[in-house]
Amino acid sequence: MDLLLVRPPRRDPSDAGLSVPPLGLAYIAAVARDLGHSVEILDAYATEMSWADFDAFMRCRRPQAVGFTAMTPVADVVARAVRICRPYVGKIVLGGPHPTAVGESVFQEMPGLDAAVIGEGEPVIGPLLEWWQNDQPGPPPPGVRVPGGAFTGATPMDPGLIPRPARDLLPNDAYRYLFATRRGFATMISSRGCPYRCSFCDKSVGGSKWRARSAKDVVNEMAELQRNFGVGFINFYDDNFTISRKRVMAICTEIIQRGLDIEWKCEGRVDSVDPEMLTLMRRAGCRVVAYGVESANPETLALLRKDVTVPQAISAFADTKAAGLRSLAYMILGAPGEDQASVEASIRFCRDIEADYVQFSTLSAMPGTPLFSHPRNADQSITNPLDADQNRMTLTDMDGEELGRLVRSAWLGFYLRPRPMARLLRDAIASGSIDEAWRMGRALGRWRLAA
Numbered sequence: 001m002d003l004l005l006v007r008p009p010r011r012d013p014s015d016a017g018l019s020v021p022p023l024g025l026a027y028i029a030a031v032a033r034d035l036g037h038s039v040e041i042l043d044a045y046a047t048e049m050s051w052a053d054f055d056a057f058m059r060c061r062r063p064q065a066v067g068f069t070a071m072t073p074v075a076d077v078v079a080r081a082v083r084i085c086r087p088y089v090g091k092i093v094l095g096g097p098h099p100t101a102v103g104e105s106v107f108q109e110m111p112g113l114d115a116a117v118i119g120e121g122e123p124v125i126g127p128l129l130e131w132w133q134n135d136q137p138g139p140p141p142p143g144v145r146v147p148g149g150a151f152t153g154a155t156p157m158d159p160g161l162i163p164r165p166a167r168d169l170l171p172n173d174a175y176r177y178l179f180a181t182r183r184g185f186a187t188m189i190s191s192r193g194c195p196y197r198c199s200f201c202d203k204s205v206g207g208s209k210w211r212a213r214s215a216k217d218v219v220n221e222m223a224e225l226q227r228n229f230g231v232g233f234i235n236f237y238d239d240n241f242t243i244s245r246k247r248v249m250a251i252c253t254e255i256i257q258r259g260l261d262i263e264w265k266c267e268g269r270v271d272s273v274d275p276e277m278l279t280l281m282r283r284a285g286c287r288v289v290a291y292g293v294e295s296a297n298p299e300t301l302a303l304l305r306k307d308v309t310v311p312q313a314i315s316a317f318a319d320t321k322a323a324g325l326r327s328l329a330y331m332i333l334g335a336p337g338e339d340q341a342s343v344e345a346s347i348r349f350c351r352d353i354e355a356d357y358v359q360f361s362t363l364s365a366m367p368g369t370p371l372f373s374h375p376r377n378a379d380q381s382i383t384n385p386l387d388a389d390q391n392r393m394t395l396t397d398m399d400g401e402e403l404g405r406l407v408r409s410a411w412l413g414f415y416l417r418p419r420p421m422a423r424l425l426r427d428a429i430a431s432g433s434i435d436e437a438w439r440m441g442r443a444l445g446r447w448r449l450a451a
């Protein structure tokens with residue numbers, strides 16, 4: 001079958017969202033291609049295609065099947081793309097966290113869809129395309145939801161057996177990461193699933209069972225990225241890269257033994273790092289560890305069900321610095337129960353622990369998360385300069401305008417200082433992310449003027 005996998009254009013051309021590869025689509029493409037289908041990926045977001053050009057492209061291209069991916073904050077953008085494509089294509093399927101979390105109601109949101117894939121798509125895409133090719137005999141295959149039809153879930157594949165993402169189909173030169181330290185950027189997933197219970201996290205796709213690839217296989221992929229795609233910096237997007245100390249040590253040892261000269265970033269929990277591990281990570285090329293600190297207020301940490309403490313955050317940041325690594329703190333400001341003073345305490349905390357980078361956000365209740373049923377007090381969207389393209393409701397007891405002002409002043413106060421600015425500029429030059437730095441700078445500048 002002729003399958004076109006699509007990430008739609010930006011909602012608004014000035015959107016400063018991160019331009020990182022749509023790895024989910026690349027995984028689906030690899031599996032479908034291995035099964036003999038003809039597959040193409042259109043990343044209209046990264047290539048900054050306009051909506052008019054997207055329309056013209058689809059009108060001319062007319063594939064047999066189109067597959068979209070959606071997170072909830074961009075579901076309306078995907079719905080627009082589905083409407084545009086509908087007259088020109090045979091079948092349309094949507095996968096990703098949004099359809100997985102909302103289920104059947106996705107067909108009301110996007111009436112143009114023929115099917116939705118629920119959960120991980122690798123074991124599902126082949127049977128779905130075959131079902132379509134054979135004119136839909138019997139019920140849909142496991143993992144496929146059709147409007148009004150019965151549904152059975154599919155069993156996820158062992159992550160060690162999934163083929164490499166089809167990165168050769170992606171516009172690799174269009175991807176950048178603001179905090180990268182070298183040229184040539186790629187993302188990787190070395191494990192899936194997470195056993196923790198954070199109330200703001202949507203685990204509908206990956207599930208609670210942590211499933212990891214072997215250290216050898218992970219390092220093989222890193223080496224392939226360097227050799228075949230000229231990658232110098234890898235961002236690991238695992239939910240929790242540091243969950244198994246043994247595996248992190250094995251990955252680092254493997255990198256060091258092979259003499260692989262590549263830099264990388266990963267996400268960790270403040271309760272699962274220690275000085276010895278961080279030091280080995282640094283020796284193995286790690287430059288940045290990002291932690292979900294979320295808040296300096298114990299009540300908020302309890303609401304978020306982080307199962308970490310403020311002292312653990314303090315010691316993880318100190319150990320990270322001592323190991324020669326940079327730290328990134330993800331923060332959530334203004335959660336229910338917080339007021340101006342508690343927000344300011346969290347902002348101050350990031351300075352106190354000497355985080356090298358910070359991303360301040362507000363709390364959104366996504367479908368698929370325990371917080372989704374929490375009563376909403378402010379139906380408003382508060383953006384930040386790195387995630388401008390979103391349409392999500394903020395959960396807070398605070399006045400939305402006031403919280404928005406605090407979020408903006410947190411970003412301005414943190415980044416508009418000589419050291420963070422100099423570092424960002426240096427890294428942007430080293431990694432070729434000048435455009436990203438410029439977009440973020442412009443967003444900060446606009447806020448500054450408006451303040």
Ligand code: B12
Binds near residue numbers: 018073095392
């Ligand atoms: C990388 C990432 C990002 C990147 C963007 C990624 C991209 N290129 O689009 C950035 C950093 C920009 C980002 C931002 C945000 N993100 Co994010 N992000 C992730 C992360 C960590 C990894 C995504 C990934 O590559 N996964 C690996 C691939 C293999 O999985 P996948 O994409 O889900 O794809 C699989 C299936 O979904 C399915 N599938 C997906 N698409 C398709 C298509 C077809 C046709 C088929 C058949 C199957 C299929 O098959 C794939 C293979 O198994 C996930 C968490 C996670 N572990 O997935 C969160 C996650 C996707 N993000 C999330 C959120 C909430 C956000 C933010 C709102 C957070 C914020 N601070 O503001 C913003 C919103 C940005 C926006 N523009 O609106 C939520 C989404 C929840 C939801 N219901 O939508 C997640 C799930 C985190 C979580 N656990 O809660 N994010």
